[in-house]
Amino acid sequence: MNDYVLFGVLPYVVMVVFLVVTIQRYRMKAFSYSSLSSQFLENQHHFWGSVPFHYGILVVLMGHVVAFLMPKAILWWNAAPLRLVLLEVTGIAFAVLTLVGLVNIMLRRVSRRLARRVTTPADWVVYALLLVQVLSGIGVAVFHGWGSSWFATNLSPWLWSLVTLSPDVRFVAPLPAMVKVHIVNSFLLIGFFPFTRLVHILVVPNQYLWRRTQVVIWNWDRSRVRSVD
């Protein structure tokens, strides 16, 4: 029953909250759609938090997405033990990088008076959730090894069962508690996502790479312009 609530119902509740609030916030309050940068107020410690955290979490997240989308490819790759170990070690290394960054971010937010000034309770909710997520993730990787393989065999089918609106919690039920914590916490993160600074992920400036260098905007309709004197 509990499993059903946590892995069959919670994901849908979270996704509804995520979609509705994300879209509404963008429509009503586009002004707030960014991560409030504090690099201007504190420029040294910032590097050792932000950079390792972001590079770490990007690689780790990408691993999760690939395992979700292409479980067969992961299983094929892991068929050779050497490749399996390589994948696992890479994953753990980037997870540790993420942890180092996150700890630095939190230390900075506590110890630097100007950074503290712009840190909100919502930021601490994000940091706490992220800390649980990263620690449980590293715990799973260390104590319940070869996660890349059983993610493909157990979690991918479960996630796909959610996507197809026929939630099947039997895939998740037998997993160890630490894995369950990791999963539930990840949905909490998604649920809190639209209320926090995390929305900046949705506005990464990819268009910059191909837009024209200079931007000129005319208010006048120059084809219909008329004399104004």
Next chain:
Amino acid sequence: MVFHLDKCIGCHTCSIACKNVWTDREGTEYMWWNNVETKPGTGYPTKWEDQESYKGGWKTDGKKLELRSTSKRKIVPNIFHNPSQPSLDDYYEPWTYDYSELFNAPEGDDQPVARPVSMITGEPLDLEAGPNWDDDLGGSEVYAANDPNLDVLSDQQQQQMKAIERMVMFYLPRICNHCLNPSCVASCPSGAMYKRGEDGIVLINQDRCRAWRSCISACPYKKTYYNWSTGKSEKCILCFPRLESGEAPACFHSCVGRIRYLGNVLYDADRIREAALLPDDALVEAQRDTILDPEDPAVLDAARRCGIPEGVIESAQKSPVYRFAKEWKLGLPLHVEYRTFPMLFYVPPLLPVMSVSEGDLVRSDVDELFADIEKARAPIAYLGKLFAAGNEGKVRYALRKQLAVRIWRRHCTVGDVDEAAARLALNEADCSPEQADEIYRLSALATWDDRFVIPPFQREMAMEMIADPHEHRSAAGFGFRDAPRRS
């Protein structure tokens, strides 16, 4: 825009006018969209001209033009930590005083003191720097000696400057230059920054700004600022709400010395790129070449075909900026070597020698009424570094012409300079008597209407250009920015 430095008295009225109108909110306390610096000096933010550390503006190898900070290529690996972002320490931490101490302090032998408290954290603060900390310290070993522009001077010239130190200084008022080739706009990852086509004002869309802060590193003049409270960058908006109602920007309007001139020019945007690829000493002339003659029939024809309204063309013809920057060649861009082509032109200051120091004594017995500009207190090379990317000829031309106008006017009004000598001076300065009179009039006697030629951007007329007012009235109802519709 033209700032006539020979007339600036360094009163900071412009800065205060701007401060009171635009930057007295939380997060903007440290910002001075308009500031007045003492030169030689380190400026605001400290040593902003040192692009080796701030990485502002463009660089070129003659073929390609690239941002010195985060170009398209460099933004991806650097997006999580801006490597060339100035921090609050480069400006100063804003503060106020705890005035309640003055009233609430217990009775004692000492005067109560209002302690400074940070306007960011509210905690007591030890003051280390503040706005205009180096005001008037033209001879300071701490500030003036660290001016990044002094490195163009030879050791001998630096020695000369030191010999007359504490006497060389002038004021440099600075606002956003609303550049032709703005590096801030080019660097904005979100595409929130843009140049308004109608008047060239560079703005930041606050709803689209996502606080990547690239503009702050990319602007070589450090005239975009990060609001730590809203997480948005902000900058001088040239008081566009005032311009649109026919008023001059607050800093222009309040200028006590009447050093500021405002007007539009017609320019050829297609020439900007090739101009920016030229070597440093050709840049002043290249920028002038982009500005077009508003009386030339071919230019007028092209402007009309491009949809430039008659009113805008007429104000371009009356523009004082065209006079100073293009026709008379008196106005020079600040640090054009950053290749942003700033549209704020400075008339360089004449700094005549008024007295000579001999040991501890100061002798004020300069014989000539108008000393040669080569003997001016600030070396031409220093002014050349500031206003002509090292091309001293451009500065010399502007100074010589200003001096010639003075000699001519002395002849006209006082009469102790004979006409032949005055005409000779004008001739040598490439200036006709008529032009000298015009320069004199616009420099010394100009009225509000002469100094500020604001194109008709009036709000109600701007609306007519976007929509038919009758249609808009029936669609928008009363007082709504959007149509009062439920869906």
